[in-house]
Amino acid sequence: MDVQGYGGRDDRQHASIQSGLLAVADTAAGRCGLDRTTWHRQGAGDGELAILPPGTPEPAVVDDYVRELVTALADHNHDLAAENRMRIRIAIHHGVAMPGANGWTGQGVVGVSRLVDSAPVRGALRAFPAADLAVLVSRQIYTDVVAQRHTSLKPGEFREVVVRQKEFTDVAWLRVPGHDVHGAQLSADPPRVPADSAGTRVTGAAGHSYRADAITVVNGSVDAPNAVFGIKHGS
Numbered sequence: 001m002d003v004q005g006y007g008g009r010d011d012r013q014h015a016s017i018q019s020g021l022l023a024v025a026d027t028a029a030g031r032c033g034l035d036r037t038t039w040h041r042q043g044a045g046d047g048e049l050a051i052l053p054p055g056t057p058e059p060a061v062v063d064d065y066v067r068e069l070v071t072a073l074a075d076h077n078h079d080l081a082a083e084n085r086m087r088i089r090i091a092i093h094h095g096v097a098m099p100g101a102n103g104w105t106g107q108g109v110v111g112v113s114r115l116v117d118s119a120p121v122r123g124a125l126r127a128f129p130a131a132d133l134a135v136l137v138s139r140q141i142y143t144d145v146v147a148q149r150h151t152s153l154k155p156g157e158f159r160e161v162v163v164r165q166k167e168f169t170d171v172a173w174l175r176v177p178g179h180d181v182h183g184a185q186l187s188a189d190p191p192r193v194p195a196d197s198a199g200t201r202v203t204g205a206a207g208h209s210y211r212a213d214a215i216t217v218v219n220g221s222v223d224a225p226n227a228v229f230g231i232k233h234g235s
Contacts, residue, residue: 017046020086024076028068032060042103047116049104051097058141062092063151066135070177073132085132087125091115091172093138111138114168120161121174123186128179135175136163142173161186 025048029036040051052061069088077085093115095108115121115136124134137146137158147155158173159181174181 017086020076021046021048021088024069024072024086024088027072027075028065031068031071032064034060034065040099040104049109049113051104058145059151062137062141062145063153066090066133066177070133077132087131088133089116089121089125090133090135091118091121091137092135092141094140094144111168111170114165115163115172118163118165118172120163120172120186124174124176124181124184127181127184127186128176131176131179133177135177136161137173137175139171139173146173157181159184 026036034056036050038053042049069090073086073088080086091112093108093112095111096106097104097108098106115138118136121134121136125131128134142155142158145151146153146158149155153175158175161172161174163170163172174186176184
């Protein structure tokens with residue numbers, strides 16, 4: 001997850017945002033039966049990367065957790081001035097995550113990080129100033145979880161976009177809860193990426209990505225493949 005506009009805040013606001021982000025994430029997880037104390041979490045100031053335990057249901061993250069994040073964010077922002085609202089980007093992805101010497105490694109972690117920092121999900125929050133949350137799910141998550149109707153979400157709520165971020169290029173699916181993303185003016189999408197040329201196509205673990213302006217989650221075993229959940233607040 002990643003918090004929108006974090007870099008433009010002062011030091012006191014940074015401290016408030018960090019504590020607020022964790023409170024929102026904890027509240028949302030608790031409301032939908034997810035236990036964040038079992039997650040391997042890597043903080044990043046304005047965000048968080050978390051490795052979810054094996055057996056975490058993907059629909060609970062893609063559907064229930066995101067829904068409760070929207071509610072928790074609305075509660076958090078209720079009495080705040082518009083410029084002080086917390087707005088979050090979330091990315092959800094399948095992939096491999098492994099513990100490294102200075103944090104989590106693996107193509108699943110790389111992929112979800114690229115998704116949450118990408119132009120489409122950033123553009124979505126600019127296009128919908130009233131929205132507190134924008135969600136980007138990877139090709140695999142959309143195909144295996146959303147399109148197969150394993151959630152209460154309708155596939156038509158998502159808009160196909162192309163993500164080009166550093167060395168990563170792939171199709172992903174964008175959703176802004178409560179808003180129709182199909183007519184939104186986002187950054188110009190490059191041509192479609194053929195299915196056989198996707199940049200970091202990882203198989204094995206199931207995953208999701210979340211970031212306070214973006215979130216990333218990958219599900220699997222905690223050794224490799226793993227479940228990765230990321231939250232980050234930023235501009």
